[in-house]
Amino acid sequence: MRTAVITVAHGRHGHLRRQQEGLAAVERPPEVRIVVALDDPQVADVVDDRVPTRTVPVTSDGRGLPLARARNTGARAALAAGARLLVFLDVDCIPGPALFRRYREAARTAGTRLLCGPVAYLPPPPPGGYRAEALATSAAPHPARPAPPDGTCVEADDHTLFWSLSFAVTASTWARLGGFHEGYHGYGAEDTDLGQQARARGIGLCWVGGATAYHQHHPVSDPPVEHLDDILRNGALFRRRWGWWPMTGWLERFAAEGLVRHDAPDDRWERVWDGARAGTARS
Numbered sequence: 001m002r003t004a005v006i007t008v009a010h011g012r013h014g015h016l017r018r019q020q021e022g023l024a025a026v027e028r029p030p031e032v033r034i035v036v037a038l039d040d041p042q043v044a045d046v047v048d049d050r051v052p053t054r055t056v057p058v059t060s061d062g063r064g065l066p067l068a069r070a071r072n073t074g075a076r077a078a079l080a081a082g083a084r085l086l087v088f089l090d091v092d093c094i095p096g097p098a099l100f101r102r103y104r105e106a107a108r109t110a111g112t113r114l115l116c117g118p119v120a121y122l123p124p125p126p127p128g129g130y131r132a133e134a135l136a137t138s139a140a141p142h143p144a145r146p147a148p149p150d151g152t153c154v155e156a157d158d159h160t161l162f163w164s165l166s167f168a169v170t171a172s173t174w175a176r177l178g179g180f181h182e183g184y185h186g187y188g189a190e191d192t193d194l195g196q197q198a199r200a201r202g203i204g205l206c207w208v209g210g211a212t213a214y215h216q217h218h219p220v221s222d223p224p225v226e227h228l229d230d231i232l233r234n235g236a237l238f239r240r241r242w243g244w245w246p247m248t249g250w251l252e253r254f255a256a257e258g259l260v261r262h263d264a265p266d267d268r269w270e271r272v273w274d275g276a277r278a279g280t281a282r283s
Helices: 013-023 067-080 099-110 132-138 171-177 190-200 225-242 248-256
Strands: 003-009 032-038 053-058 085-089 093-095 114-116 119-121 153-156 166-170 205-208 213-215 220-222 260-263 268-271 280-282
Touching (some): 003 067, 013 093, 032 067, 053 067, 067 085, 067 171, 067 190, 085 099, 085 171, 099 114, 099 153, 099 166, 166 171, 171 190, 190 225
Parallel strands (some): 003 032, 032 053, 114 205, 119 213
Antiparallel strands (some): 114 166, 153 205, 220 280
16 A cells, blocks of 8 residues: 655754654655645755655745645645555654554555554653664653554544544545645644544544554643634634534633633633733643
Protein backbone atom coordinates (compact mmCIF):
# COMPACT_ATOMS: atom_id res chain seq x y z
CA MET A 1 0.00 0.00 0.00
CA ARG A 2 1.67 3.20 -1.18
CA THR A 3 2.01 5.32 1.95
CA ALA A 4 2.56 9.05 2.50
CA VAL A 5 3.48 10.83 5.70
CA ILE A 6 2.13 14.37 6.00
CA THR A 7 3.69 16.91 8.38
CA VAL A 8 2.76 20.55 8.84
CA ALA A 9 5.70 22.70 9.95
CA HIS A 10 5.71 26.25 11.28
CA GLY A 11 8.98 26.87 13.07
CA ARG A 12 10.12 23.96 15.27
CA HIS A 13 13.01 23.33 12.86
CA GLY A 14 14.91 21.32 15.46
CA HIS A 15 11.89 19.07 15.94
CA LEU A 16 11.60 18.65 12.18
CA ARG A 17 15.26 17.59 11.94
CA ARG A 18 14.80 15.02 14.71
CA GLN A 19 11.66 13.71 13.03
CA GLN A 20 13.67 13.25 9.84
CA GLU A 21 16.29 11.27 11.75
CA GLY A 22 13.49 9.06 13.07
CA LEU A 23 12.08 8.56 9.59
CA ALA A 24 15.47 7.34 8.43
CA ALA A 25 15.39 4.62 11.11
CA VAL A 26 11.87 3.19 10.64
CA GLU A 27 10.97 -0.18 9.21
CA ARG A 28 9.72 0.23 5.62
CA PRO A 29 9.60 4.03 5.45
CA PRO A 30 6.77 5.72 3.52
CA GLU A 31 7.16 6.04 -0.22
CA VAL A 32 6.10 9.69 -0.15
CA ARG A 33 6.67 12.51 2.31
CA ILE A 34 4.75 15.78 2.21
CA VAL A 35 5.96 18.67 4.35
CA VAL A 36 3.57 21.61 4.43
CA ALA A 37 5.52 24.80 5.13
CA LEU A 38 2.95 26.95 6.92
CA ASP A 39 3.97 30.62 6.78
CA ASP A 40 7.59 29.44 6.96
CA PRO A 41 9.68 29.46 3.78
CA GLN A 42 12.77 28.39 5.76
CA VAL A 43 11.29 24.91 6.17
CA ALA A 44 12.48 24.10 2.65
CA ASP A 45 16.08 24.59 3.83
CA VAL A 46 15.61 22.12 6.68
CA VAL A 47 13.95 19.30 4.75
CA ASP A 48 16.20 16.50 3.53
CA ASP A 49 15.46 13.80 0.95
CA ARG A 50 16.26 10.59 2.80
CA VAL A 51 12.57 9.90 2.17
CA PRO A 52 11.35 11.33 -1.19
CA THR A 53 9.85 14.64 -0.11
CA ARG A 54 7.75 17.38 -1.57
CA THR A 55 7.53 20.70 0.30
CA VAL A 56 4.23 22.53 -0.17
CA PRO A 57 3.84 26.18 0.94
CA VAL A 58 0.67 27.43 2.61
CA THR A 59 0.15 31.02 3.76
CA SER A 60 -2.25 32.38 6.35
CA ASP A 61 -4.66 35.26 5.87
CA GLY A 62 -4.26 37.01 9.20
CA ARG A 63 -6.85 34.98 11.10
CA GLY A 64 -4.35 32.65 12.74
CA LEU A 65 -2.51 29.65 11.38
CA PRO A 66 -4.88 27.62 9.14
CA LEU A 67 -3.85 24.19 10.41
CA ALA A 68 -6.95 22.51 9.01
CA ARG A 69 -6.35 23.94 5.54
CA ALA A 70 -2.66 23.03 5.73
CA ARG A 71 -3.45 19.38 6.56
CA ASN A 72 -6.00 19.19 3.75
CA THR A 73 -3.44 20.67 1.36
CA GLY A 74 -0.93 18.04 2.43
CA ALA A 75 -3.50 15.29 1.89
CA ARG A 76 -4.25 16.52 -1.65
CA ALA A 77 -0.55 16.53 -2.48
CA ALA A 78 -0.14 13.00 -1.10
CA LEU A 79 -3.11 11.67 -3.08
CA ALA A 80 -1.80 13.34 -6.23
CA ALA A 81 1.46 11.44 -5.65
CA GLY A 82 -0.45 8.16 -5.65
CA ALA A 83 -0.68 7.51 -1.91
CA ARG A 84 -3.40 5.12 -0.78
CA LEU A 85 -2.63 5.43 2.94
CA LEU A 86 -2.22 8.88 4.52
CA VAL A 87 -0.28 9.11 7.78
CA PHE A 88 -0.53 12.48 9.54
CA LEU A 89 2.35 13.10 11.94
CA ASP A 90 2.83 16.35 13.84
CA VAL A 91 6.21 18.02 13.49
CA ASP A 92 6.80 17.44 17.21
CA CYS A 93 6.55 13.67 16.80
CA ILE A 94 9.30 11.14 16.05
CA PRO A 95 7.94 7.94 14.48
CA GLY A 96 8.67 4.73 16.32
CA PRO A 97 10.39 2.04 14.26
CA ALA A 98 7.18 0.08 13.58
CA LEU A 99 4.79 3.03 13.14
CA PHE A 100 4.31 2.76 9.36
CA ARG A 101 4.35 -1.04 9.29
CA ARG A 102 1.64 -1.22 11.95
CA TYR A 103 -0.48 1.42 10.25
CA ARG A 104 -0.22 -0.47 6.95
CA GLU A 105 -1.25 -3.72 8.63
CA ALA A 106 -4.19 -2.02 10.35
CA ALA A 107 -5.28 -0.44 7.07
CA ARG A 108 -5.65 -3.91 5.57
CA THR A 109 -7.91 -5.12 8.39
CA ALA A 110 -9.63 -1.94 9.64
CA GLY A 111 -9.20 0.47 6.75
CA THR A 112 -12.73 1.85 7.00
CA ARG A 113 -11.82 3.39 10.38
CA LEU A 114 -9.60 6.23 11.56
CA LEU A 115 -6.36 4.54 12.65
CA CYS A 116 -4.86 6.05 15.79
CA GLY A 117 -1.43 5.21 17.17
CA PRO A 118 -0.31 5.74 20.78
CA VAL A 119 1.68 8.90 21.52
CA ALA A 120 4.30 8.93 24.26
CA TYR A 121 5.70 12.16 25.68
CA LEU A 122 9.46 12.48 25.88
CA PRO A 123 11.43 14.38 28.55
CA PRO A 124 13.81 17.17 27.50
CA PRO A 125 16.46 15.78 25.14
CA PRO A 126 19.76 14.72 26.70
CA PRO A 127 23.07 16.11 25.43
CA GLY A 128 23.42 14.96 21.84
CA GLY A 129 19.67 14.61 21.39
CA TYR A 130 17.29 11.66 21.57
CA ARG A 131 18.68 8.26 20.59
CA ALA A 132 16.39 6.08 18.49
CA GLU A 133 17.18 2.95 20.52
CA ALA A 134 16.26 4.71 23.77
CA LEU A 135 12.91 6.22 22.78
CA ALA A 136 10.80 3.29 23.97
CA THR A 137 12.31 3.41 27.46
CA SER A 138 12.23 7.20 27.72
CA ALA A 139 8.47 7.77 27.70
CA ALA A 140 5.15 6.07 28.38
CA PRO A 141 2.01 6.45 26.24
CA HIS A 142 -0.41 9.21 27.19
CA PRO A 143 -2.56 7.84 30.04
CA ALA A 144 -5.84 9.30 28.75
CA ARG A 145 -5.87 7.31 25.50
CA PRO A 146 -5.72 3.61 24.63
CA ALA A 147 -2.32 2.00 24.03
CA PRO A 148 -2.92 -1.61 22.95
CA PRO A 149 -0.08 -4.13 22.96
CA ASP A 150 2.16 -4.14 19.92
CA GLY A 151 0.57 -5.89 16.96
CA THR A 152 -3.03 -5.59 18.20
CA CYS A 153 -5.86 -3.26 17.24
CA VAL A 154 -8.73 -2.15 19.44
CA GLU A 155 -11.83 -0.81 17.71
CA ALA A 156 -13.59 1.99 19.58
CA ASP A 157 -16.30 4.58 19.12
CA ASP A 158 -15.39 7.30 21.64
CA HIS A 159 -14.64 9.95 19.04
CA THR A 160 -13.84 12.57 21.68
CA LEU A 161 -10.50 10.80 22.16
CA PHE A 162 -9.37 11.38 18.59
CA TRP A 163 -6.38 13.68 18.16
CA SER A 164 -4.26 14.58 15.19
CA LEU A 165 -0.73 14.13 16.57
CA SER A 166 -0.48 10.78 14.81
CA PHE A 167 -3.19 9.05 12.81
CA ALA A 168 -3.65 7.28 9.50
CA VAL A 169 -6.52 6.96 7.07
CA THR A 170 -6.95 5.19 3.75
CA ALA A 171 -7.61 7.29 0.67
CA SER A 172 -11.16 5.99 0.35
CA THR A 173 -12.00 6.71 4.00
CA TRP A 174 -10.45 10.18 3.70
CA ALA A 175 -12.76 10.91 0.78
CA ARG A 176 -15.73 9.71 2.81
CA LEU A 177 -14.61 11.78 5.79
CA GLY A 178 -14.25 14.99 3.79
CA GLY A 179 -11.10 16.30 5.46
CA PHE A 180 -10.69 18.90 8.18
CA HIS A 181 -13.18 21.76 8.41
CA GLU A 182 -11.30 24.83 7.20
CA GLY A 183 -13.25 27.31 9.30
CA TYR A 184 -10.83 26.73 12.18
CA HIS A 185 -7.86 29.09 12.47
CA GLY A 186 -5.18 29.07 15.14
CA TYR A 187 -5.06 26.80 18.15
CA GLY A 188 -7.59 24.15 18.98
CA ALA A 189 -10.67 22.13 18.03
CA GLU A 190 -9.98 21.25 14.38
CA ASP A 191 -8.98 17.69 15.29
CA THR A 192 -11.87 17.28 17.74
CA ASP A 193 -14.12 18.43 14.90
CA LEU A 194 -12.66 15.77 12.58
CA GLY A 195 -13.49 13.14 15.18
CA GLN A 196 -17.09 14.32 15.24
CA GLN A 197 -17.23 14.31 11.43
CA ALA A 198 -16.11 10.68 11.57
CA ARG A 199 -18.82 9.87 14.13
CA ALA A 200 -21.49 11.59 12.01
CA ARG A 201 -20.44 9.57 8.96
CA GLY A 202 -20.35 6.26 10.80
CA ILE A 203 -16.54 6.00 10.73
CA GLY A 204 -15.18 4.39 13.87
CA LEU A 205 -11.75 4.52 15.46
CA CYS A 206 -9.10 1.83 15.70
CA TRP A 207 -6.25 2.16 18.20
CA VAL A 208 -3.18 0.55 16.67
CA GLY A 209 -0.72 -1.07 19.05
CA GLY A 210 2.89 -0.58 18.03
CA ALA A 211 2.21 2.46 15.81
CA THR A 212 3.85 4.57 18.48
CA ALA A 213 4.95 8.17 17.98
CA TYR A 214 7.22 9.96 20.44
CA HIS A 215 6.27 13.55 21.18
CA GLN A 216 9.32 15.74 21.61
CA HIS A 217 9.55 17.97 24.64
CA HIS A 218 8.89 21.69 24.39
CA PRO A 219 7.73 24.27 26.95
CA VAL A 220 4.02 25.05 27.09
CA SER A 221 1.94 27.62 28.93
CA ASP A 222 -0.43 26.53 31.68
CA PRO A 223 -3.08 27.63 30.93
CA PRO A 224 -2.32 28.58 27.30
CA VAL A 225 -3.24 32.25 27.63
CA GLU A 226 -1.57 33.11 24.33
CA HIS A 227 -4.22 30.96 22.63
CA LEU A 228 -7.21 32.28 24.60
CA ASP A 229 -8.85 34.11 21.68
CA ASP A 230 -8.28 31.14 19.36
CA ILE A 231 -9.85 28.79 21.89
CA LEU A 232 -12.91 31.03 22.30
CA ARG A 233 -13.36 31.52 18.54
CA ASN A 234 -12.77 27.91 17.54
CA GLY A 235 -14.76 26.60 20.48
CA ALA A 236 -17.75 28.74 19.45
CA LEU A 237 -17.53 27.41 15.87
CA PHE A 238 -17.39 23.85 17.17
CA ARG A 239 -20.45 24.44 19.37
CA ARG A 240 -22.40 25.81 16.41
CA ARG A 241 -21.53 22.69 14.45
CA TRP A 242 -21.92 20.00 17.13
CA GLY A 243 -23.92 21.49 19.99
CA TRP A 244 -21.32 21.36 22.77
CA TRP A 245 -18.11 23.12 23.79
CA PRO A 246 -14.72 21.45 23.37
CA MET A 247 -11.63 22.34 25.43
CA THR A 248 -13.75 22.89 28.56
CA GLY A 249 -10.77 22.05 30.75
CA TRP A 250 -8.92 25.11 29.46
CA LEU A 251 -12.04 27.27 29.53
CA GLU A 252 -12.66 26.39 33.17
CA ARG A 253 -9.02 27.18 34.00
CA PHE A 254 -9.36 30.53 32.26
CA ALA A 255 -12.55 31.21 34.22
CA ALA A 256 -10.88 30.31 37.52
CA GLU A 257 -8.19 32.89 36.75
CA GLY A 258 -10.71 35.57 35.84
CA LEU A 259 -9.90 35.60 32.14
CA VAL A 260 -13.27 34.46 30.76
CA ARG A 261 -16.78 33.93 32.02
CA HIS A 262 -19.56 31.57 31.08
CA ASP A 263 -22.99 32.92 30.21
CA ALA A 264 -25.03 29.89 31.29
CA PRO A 265 -28.41 30.84 29.72
CA ASP A 266 -26.84 31.20 26.28
CA ASP A 267 -24.07 28.64 26.90
CA ARG A 268 -21.54 31.22 25.74
CA TRP A 269 -17.95 31.73 26.89
CA GLU A 270 -16.67 35.30 26.59
CA ARG A 271 -13.42 37.08 27.32
CA VAL A 272 -13.20 39.45 30.31
CA TRP A 273 -9.39 39.59 30.52
CA ASP A 274 -7.71 42.90 29.72
CA GLY A 275 -4.47 41.31 28.52
CA ALA A 276 -2.40 42.21 31.59
CA ARG A 277 -1.71 38.63 32.72
CA ALA A 278 0.06 35.69 31.16
CA GLY A 279 0.05 31.93 31.54
CA THR A 280 2.66 30.15 33.62
CA ALA A 281 5.18 28.23 31.56
CA ARG A 282 5.58 24.59 32.43
CA SER A 283 7.57 21.78 30.91
